[in-house]
Amino acid sequence: MSNPYLSERIQRIQPSPTLAVDARAKELKAAGEDVCGFGAGEPDFGTPDFIVEAGVEALRGGKTRYAPAPGLPELRAALARKYREENGLAGCEPAQVIVSPGGKYSCFLAIQAVCNPGDEVLLPVPYWVSYPEMIRLSEGTPVLLPAGPESGYRVTAEQVREAITDRTRLLILNSPNNPTGAVYPPEWIREIVEVCAEKDVLLLSDEIYEDLLYGEAEHLSPASLSDRAAEIVLTVAGFSKTYAMTGWRLGTLVAPPAIAKAIASYQSQTTSNATTFAQYGALAALEQRDRAKEAVAGMREVFDRRRLRLLEGLRAIDGIECFPSEGAFYLFPDIGALGVAPADFARRLLDQQLVAVVAGEGFGSDRGIRLSYATADETIEKGLERLANFVRSGGYRADS
Numbered sequence: 001m002s003n004p005y006l007s008e009r010i011q012r013i014q015p016s017p018t019l020a021v022d023a024r025a026k027e028l029k030a031a032g033e034d035v036c037g038f039g040a041g042e043p044d045f046g047t048p049d050f051i052v053e054a055g056v057e058a059l060r061g062g063k064t065r066y067a068p069a070p071g072l073p074e075l076r077a078a079l080a081r082k083y084r085e086e087n088g089l090a091g092c093e094p095a096q097v098i099v100s101p102g103g104k105y106s107c108f109l110a111i112q113a114v115c116n117p118g119d120e121v122l123l124p125v126p127y128w129v130s131y132p133e134m135i136r137l138s139e140g141t142p143v144l145l146p147a148g149p150e151s152g153y154r155v156t157a158e159q160v161r162e163a164i165t166d167r168t169r170l171l172i173l174n175s176p177n178n179p180t181g182a183v184y185p186p187e188w189i190r191e192i193v194e195v196c197a198e199k200d201v202l203l204l205s206d207e208i209y210e211d212l213l214y215g216e217a218e219h220l221s222p223a224s225l226s227d228r229a230a231e232i233v234l235t236v237a238g239f240s241k242t243y244a245m246t247g248w249r250l251g252t253l254v255a256p257p258a259i260a261k262a263i264a265s266y267q268s269q270t271t272s273n274a275t276t277f278a279q280y281g282a283l284a285a286l287e288q289r290d291r292a293k294e295a296v297a298g299m300r301e302v303f304d305r306r307r308l309r310l311l312e313g314l315r316a317i318d319g320i321e322c323f324p325s326e327g328a329f330y331l332f333p334d335i336g337a338l339g340v341a342p343a344d345f346a347r348r349l350l351d352q353q354l355v356a357v358v359a360g361e362g363f364g365s366d367r368g369i370r371l372s373y374a375t376a377d378e379t380i381e382k383g384l385e386r387l388a389n390f391v392r393s394g395g396y397r398a399d400s
């Protein structure tokens with residue numbers, strides 16, 4: 001409903017269609033119901049101890065004041081080194097690195113920095129829920145590129161080429177992907193970057209799940225491909241998913257120097273710096289690399305086991321198909337054959353079987369539901385049993 005005091009800009013923002021089920025799941029849980037939750041977009045692990053210690057030590061040591069807007073110099077330097085040595089961004093300098101209050105804000109900053117009113121932003125569908133709204137906040141126009149199960153939930157370089165017009169400013173790629181878990185093979189990325197370079201289109205590469213890869217999947221940072229690639233790619237990542245630090249609110253952004261400088265000014269006038277003592281925790285993850293990698297490997301092993309079990313269980317249900325995704329901690333089964341909208345499916349599943357999943361509509365899909373396997377093994381077993389029951393009994397067809 002429109003309100004005379006609200007700006008046009010804020011009225012353009014859509015509330016998340018996924019919230020209704022989420023709110024209901026929380027309500028049921030609070031009422032003591034045994035809800036199997038597959039909704040979480042965050043690891044169910046605690047932050048590794050040595051990172052927590054470093055944050056606590058920073059607090060006790062008086063690191064409670066403002067930090068420079070683009071981030072602590074030592075953290076920016078450690079991140080630049082990580083990007084050079086682990087991601088192959090050969091010339092990455094600390095001045096190109098911004099530390100922000102979350103990967104989400106890094107995406108927002110990147111889009112704000114490069115998108116003019118009327119610019120077109122190419123967005124593969126299914127997409128992470130926040131991108132279209134961020135594009136609209138920049139007064140840009142999302143141009144949706146279908147990326148369904150046939151192509152492993154990935155867009156091809158050819159699709160990108162065909163969608164480019166003289167208004168195209170930016171392509172957003174998110175690999176490993178939320179909500180599908182898809183990972184782009186290096187060759188696809190190479191081809192897509194070539195098209196962007198040729199057409200002078202910028203690329204926002206959201207690599208927040210870069211460390212959560214399974215099976216044969218490999219991560220490639222597009223900015224590492226060439227000097228030209230480094231001129232057109234803005235790389236977003238962060239600490240939330242890799243190190244189970246969602247509540248710390250720490251994201252990163254690597255951009256060409258002039259763009260990074262402009263973004264630092266934008267951040268200085270909006271949020272100032274990301275929380276100072278939290279940045280010291282993040283620094284420990286980069287300075288104590290072996291410990292950090294060991295902690296991540298431990299979480300990855302658990303996620304992978306759950307991924308394979310959930311995949312097997314979903315594929316055993318008649319009417320559900322599931323692409324064997326190899327990244328992040330999501331599976332995105334296709335329920336198209338059941339002939340029901342994902343939002344109705346999700347609502348009925350929660351009401352009848354107390355299983356919470358996220359409906360595809362919020363990600364631009366009318367055939368998928370997202371299940372996060374960042375949840376206990378028992379929840380996966382119990383949830384699969386209930387889901388199988390629900391589909392077998394036709395419960396998805398009508399509200400109880």
Ligand SMILES: Cc1ncc(COP(=O)(O)O)c(C=O)c1O
Nearest residue numbers: 041102103104128178208238240
């Ligand atoms: C694709 C993607 N990008 C960015 C983010 C933002 O992460 P953060 O919690 O660091 O803001 C998320 C979080 O769900 C995500 O799924």
